[in-house]
Amino acid sequence: MDEVRVVVAHSERATLRVGDMFLKVDADQARIDAEVAAMSRAPVPTPQVLWRKPHVLAIAALPGTTLGRLGGPATGSPAAWAAAGAAIRNLHDAPPPPQPGRAGRSIAALSAELDEECGLLVAGGVLPVDLVTRNRQVAAAALRPWKPAFTHGDLQIAHIFVDGAEVTGIIDWSEAGQGDPLYDLATFTLGHEEHLDDVLAGYGDGVDLDVIRAWWSLRSLLAVRWLTEHGFDPFAPGCEVDVLKSRM
Template structure:
């Protein structure tokens, strides 16, 4: 008899695995609508949708394994990371998804609110927050929108050997800055940034990627804290901010 594995569970949604089937349970069907639409549009491999009966979306498991995990060294080859960069480039060159992403003003407002929370609650030292807020300023400029995944953390990219077999969790897909995806993929794995860029192309701006590392980490910590995640794990968001 196959067991039920809880892949992830928090206040927003939960994902269960039963054999080769993943069951995503989300009370907010808007996120699921975005995910289904984005997977249909994406020019790169995505999980097969087996069925949908709100609030559940059933997906087939992808072959291979995750490219890595935040806070852990990646065992994937350099060629696999390069292939991931090439897949991201293919996505960013595709026609735009109709969903508008966050504007520069909205991003700046979110940064201000999260930085104030981090300092007033004492979660992080003021000087660490201010230093990274200064680095984050780099991304606050007009950008040419691309079709972005929106949550392209390393655990969402699956590889088999040196090939990308698929990308999961598309509920944040939108129009946005391509550098955000590149930063999300390499967050906590800066040693593979050159491999990713080798596959993606040399027109990527490394300073913007590093600035997005700070942005993503500053914006994530409150949510992670409120949903029971360990924000102090080695290689996680706090370590990323300290190394900026």
């Protein structure tokens, strides 16, 4: 009998691996439907959908490995990171889906959310006021008009698989939709700034590095409390709080 392994689990969703199959269980059926629709439109390799039932999506495992994880060592050659950058560019150049994704929140809504979250971080003593203030200043550069692109919306380093210098697939599309392409690039390189040049070598031009850095701060500020409340540790070495400290 195949072993059942919990990949990630919290109150909103869980992912289990059973042999060569992943089962994604989501409290919001709309996220599963959006994920399948996004994978069918994406011009990059995606997992094979094996079956779908209410609140459960079964997909096949991808060949290859990821380039690392947040808080852990990064792996892969510069060519592998460049290949990931090229795949991301192919996605961003494709016609975007009709609906906004996680990377497509309005400037006004995002600014209000960020201000509220910064206030809660300080009031609750979660982070020092100078750390929050400095990163709020850095994050302001991300709050600008952007041309809508086909964005993944949650392009963590663990969501792109490579084999040598070839991208074999991209997983977890539930947050996909129209959005700011630099959000995807920032999410992918969060905590691994040393590989940003490699990624951009494959991605190409038209990237504002100040906006990438702004998204690192913004994403980290918004994530710290949620991660803590859902059983993750943003204070672990190399994770979100270290990303914030690096901006000081």
